[in-house]
Amino acid sequence: MDREFEFEKPVAELEKALDKLRQSADKGDPRIAAQIAELDKTCEERKREIYDGLTPWQTVQVARHPRRPVLYDYIGMMFTDFVELHGDRCYGDDRALIGGFATLDGCKLMLIGHSKGKNVEENVRRNFGMARPEGYRKAMRLMHLAERFNIPVLTFIDTAGAYPGLDAEQRGQAEAIARNLTEMATLEVPIVSVVTGEGGSGGALGIGVADAVLMLSNAVYSVISPEGCASILWRDAAYSPQAAESLKITAKSLLSLGVIDEIIKEPAGGAHSNHEAAAQSIKAAVLRQFEKLLAVAPDKLKAKRFDKFSAMGKFTK
Amino acid sequence: MPWFKPKEREPAKKPVQQDEIWARCQSCSAHVFKQDFINNLNVCPKCGWHGKLNAYERIGITLDSGTFKEMFESVRPCDPLQFVDGKGPYSEKVEQARAKTKLNESVVTGTGKINGLEVVVCVMDFRFLGGSLGSGTGEKIQQAAVYAGEQRVPYIIFSASGGARMHEGILSLMQMAKTCAGVAMLNEKKVPFISVLTDPTTGGVSASYAMVGDINIAEPGALIGFAGRRVIEQTIKQKLPDDFQTAEFVLQHGFLDCIVHRKDMKSTLHTILSYHNGGSAGSKKGGRRGSRV
Numbered sequence: 001m002d003r004e005f006e007f008e009k010p011v012a013e014l015e016k017a018l019d020k021l022r023q024s025a026d027k028g029d030p031r032i033a034a035q036i037a038e039l040d041k042t043c044e045e046r047k048r049e050i051y052d053g054l055t056p057w058q059t060v061q062v063a064r065h066p067r068r069p070v071l072y073d074y075i076g077m078m079f080t081d082f083v084e085l086h087g088d089r090c091y092g093d094d095r096a097l098i099g100g101f102a103t104l105d106g107c108k109l110m111l112i113g114h115s116k117g118k119n120v121e122e123n124v125r126r127n128f129g130m131a132r133p134e135g136y137r138k139a140m141r142l143m144h145l146a147e148r149f150n151i152p153v154l155t156f157i158d159t160a161g162a163y164p165g166l167d168a169e170q171r172g173q174a175e176a177i178a179r180n181l182t183e184m185a186t187l188e189v190p191i192v193s194v195v196t197g198e199g200g201s202g203g204a205l206g207i208g209v210a211d212a213v214l215m216l217s218n219a220v221y222s223v224i225s226p227e228g229c230a231s232i233l234w235r236d237a238a239y240s241p242q243a244a245e246s247l248k249i250t251a252k253s254l255l256s257l258g259v260i261d262e263i264i265k266e267p268a269g270g271a272h273s274n275h276e277a278a279a280q281s282i283k284a285a286v287l288r289q290f291e292k293l294l295a296v297a298p299d300k301l302k303a304k305r306f307d308k309f310s311a312m313g314k315f316t317k
Numbered sequence: 318m319p320w321f322k323p324k325e326r327e328p329a330k331k332p333v334q335q336d337e338i339w340a341r342c343q344s345c346s347a348h349v350f351k352q353d354f355i356n357n358l359n360v361c362p363k364c365g366w367h368g369k370l371n372a373y374e375r376i377g378i379t380l381d382s383g384t385f386k387e388m389f390e391s392v393r394p395c396d397p398l399q400f401v402d403g404k405g406p407y408s409e410k411v412e413q414a415r416a417k418t419k420l421n422e423s424v425v426t427g428t429g430k431i432n433g434l435e436v437v438v439c440v441m442d443f444r445f446l447g448g449s450l451g452s453g454t455g456e457k458i459q460q461a462a463v464y465a466g467e468q469r470v471p472y473i474i475f476s477a478s479g480g481a482r483m484h485e486g487i488l489s490l491m492q493m494a495k496t497c498a499g500v501a502m503l504n505e506k507k508v509p510f511i512s513v514l515t516d517p518t519t520g521g522v523s524a525s526y527a528m529v530g531d532i533n534i535a536e537p538g539a540l541i542g543f544a545g546r547r548v549i550e551q552t553i554k555q556k557l558p559d560d561f562q563t564a565e566f567v568l569q570h571g572f573l574d575c576i577v578h579r580k581d582m583k584s585t586l587h588t589i590l591s592y593h594n595g596g597s598a599g600s601k602k603g604g605r606r607g608s609r610v
Contacts, residue, residue: 162524164544164552169562172572174523174543181497182529186505201481201490202524202543209494223481223490223521228548233483234403247486248398257397259487309498310459312491313452314397 007050007058011269014043047268051218057241059250060226062218063197067272069279070129071098071113071156074196077279079104079111085142087134091171094135096127096163097207099142104154104283107290110146112139112207113156116197130163133176136206140180143187152190152290155207160225162203177206184209185309186302190293192286194264195219195251196271211305212289213260215251216278218270221260222249259312262289342366344538358579367516367536367579371418372425372442375475379583380429380438388428389460392453393421400484407484410446418444422453423478426461428470432587437465439474443517448478450522451485455492458526462499466506471590475513476527480520493525500529509593511586514541514564514573532589533573535564536582542567 018039021032054062062068075082084100086093099112116129123129139155146153162173184191184207193210199221215221224232226244231237254260264285271278293301340351344366354361358378359368370378376385393415400407415421423445428437439458441448458474465472481489503510512530514523517540524543527533535541542562550557560566564576577585 162543164548166549166553166555166557166561169542169544169549170570172528172570175528175572177524177543178493178497178526178528181494181525182501182504185494185498185501202493202521205490205493206524209497221487223486224483229483236403239403243402246398246400246402247483249487254487257486257488259491306498306502309491309494312495313455313485313488314395315451315453315456316393316395317391 005058005061007054008269011043011047011050014039014046018043044268047273051266051268051270054218055241056220056244056247056250056253057226059218060220060244062270062272063220065270065272066118068197069271069275070118071115071158071196073275074113074156074279074282075102075111077276078283082111085145086138088137088141090137091134094127094131094138095125096129096159097131097135097139099139101151102154105287107287108151109290110142110149110151110153111156112142112153114159114203114207116158127163129159130161131159131203131206132163132165132168133171133173136162136173136176136180139207140183143184143191147188150189152192152294153187153210154286154290155191155193155210157193157195157199157204157208157221158197158219159200159203160198161200162206177202180206181209185305188298188302190290190296190301191305192289192293194282194286195221195260196282200225209305209309211293211301211308212262214262214264214282214285214289215254215260216264216271216282217251217266219251220244220249221251221254222247257314343368360579365537365578367538369443369477369516370579371444372420372440375440376425376429376438378579379440379475379586380431380436381433385429385438386427387425388464389426389457390421392457394451394453394485396484397452397488398484398486400486402484410484414445418442420445422457423448423451423482424454424457426457428464431583431590434587434590435470436586436590437461437468437470437472439472441475441477441522443477443479446482448476448522449480449482450478450489450492450496450525451482452488452492454482455489455495458496459499462496462503462510466503466508469506469508471509471511471593472503473511473513473586474526474530475515476518476522477515478518478520478522478527480522490521493521496526497529500526509590511589513582513586515539517541519543519545519562528572534582534585535567535573535576536579537564537576539564541573 079102081103098115102111114129115126117123117126191210192212193208195215226240227237229243230239251263264281267274267277339348340354342361345364347363394411396408424441426439439461509531511532514535518527567573
């Protein structure tokens with residue numbers, strides 16, 4: 001384990017004991033086998049308990065876990081016939097936000113997502129999943145392509161935010177995101193978004209104006225990072241845990257605020273402890289959503305999307 | 318007789334207190350008579366620096382006198398997250414802002430006329446929580462778009478905002494999608510949308526409606542950008558040029574149609590609007606006939 005969270009320690013200890021038992025035990029002995037099964041069960045239950053009781057700030061740590069599956073893990077586990085399509089036709093090809101044709105259990109679709117890396121080298125190449133304007137413009141190009149091919153769009157959201165750099169400002173980061181928000185609103189094919197890790201503000205929303213927004217149970221989605229919020233409103237980043245609490249960034253909070261449509265339950269111990277199980281849960285949930293959305297006529301779909309986003313927000317009249 | 322009416326100058330009316338005879342320009346530090354500054358539409362007579370205007374001052378110098386009809390004025394924040402930060406609850410901040418500005422939200426919306434041409438306007442007010450985009454702001458801007466779409470009247474937003482309102486968390490982020498959905502609906506109905514970016518237009522407001530006008534106009538020197546200067550400097554570990562994220566910088570990179578001095582804003586808007594439907598937009602009837610559905 002390259003990084004262990006304080007709250008995971010009890011489970012880690014149990015797991016160590018379990019491993020030891022497995023290695024040393026006589027596999028033929030039914031009593032030991034029963035003991036192992038018992039311990040296994042306890043371990044799962046403990047994990048479930050711990051993960052159900054995480055504070056928002058702890059959830060942020062899980063959402064950013066270095067072993068959490070990234071987009072290309074999911075592509076390998078969930079999709080077939082992936083054809084990556086490059087470039088925004090204006091400036092370049094962003095490696096932090098990628099996309100292409102993909103097939104999900106026979107359902108042909110356009111897959112678009114933030115692409116984080118799993119090691120420093122990979123992350124440098126992919127700019128830690130923080131896209132520049134050319135990434136958002138490529139995403140929009142692919143969504144229009146999906147419209148042309150009459151296939152639905154699936155986006156995977158996992159970014160700390162849109163890249164805050166000089167070059168990104170020069171090439172119109174704000175305009176690129178704004179254009180996506182505007183054009184996604186009237187796209188004529190169904191859009192499903194899954195927040196798999198970090199949903200970082202405008203950088204996340206830039207591919208997140210969807211008919212159905214799903215969220216993994218330990219993912220977070222926020223208008224600003226807890227660190228950013230703490231340094232502005234508390235004038236000290238040390239207040240990040242309080243900011244995380246106040247901002248209501250967990251899947252549960254977002255479901256109750258009506259911002260997301262469904263929570264996808266992660267395996268006990270988080271998606272990073274069992275990539276395959278996480279992928280299967282996402283697959284099932286996405287297919288269920290598409291089955292519903294593909295039955296809706298384009299005009300009605302657009303009208304429903306408009307109504308959905310028009311209803312966002314709470315105010316006094 | 319020119320083909321458009323000569324511009325009307327209606328100076329912002331603001332009482333000058335006895336002890337406030339002098340004003341100091343924030344840009345060139347020149348001391349000028351406060352009344353001169355106000356008569357000059359809050360623009361420094363020495364260097365041309367554009368100071369901020371509040372929403373009603375803006376409306377006063379943009380719309381024909383007596384034509385503004387306010388809409389949705391009762392919409393106000395409700396503290397959906399029960400947000401509390403280091404300085405106290407959000408609900409208290411809202412009450413302070415309401416008392417100070419006599420506004421219910423960070424935007425004033427309604428209809429009016431620019432040299433006789435009908436428009437729907439949304440005017441942001443930076444004094445109300447930094448002009449931040451909250452749920453109420455988004456609702457008003459979107460409702461105004463719906464009205465403009467129904468009436469087929471050109472839609473103008475004057476932005477002045479630091480960005481999304483953190484105190485409303487994810488709901489403030491969603492206002493970006495909500496307001497852009499309104500713009501998308503206008504695009505489909507072929508109703509023109511003019512975005513006027515004033516100092517400052519940053520963060521979630523620049524990354525939503527402010528940047529997707531059919532025409533984007535800015536005032537000279539306005540701060541316009543996505544990420545904050547400090548955040549960028551920390552990310553790239555470099556000092557940024559002085560003109561970074563100014564209206565002039567944004568124009569140079571192709572995201573603005575023009576930069577217009579405040580004294581010329583009304584006449585420029587009128588000239589642009591006069592092209593709508595090839596000039597037959599003077600009356601609503603003519604506009605309707607000329608536009609495609």
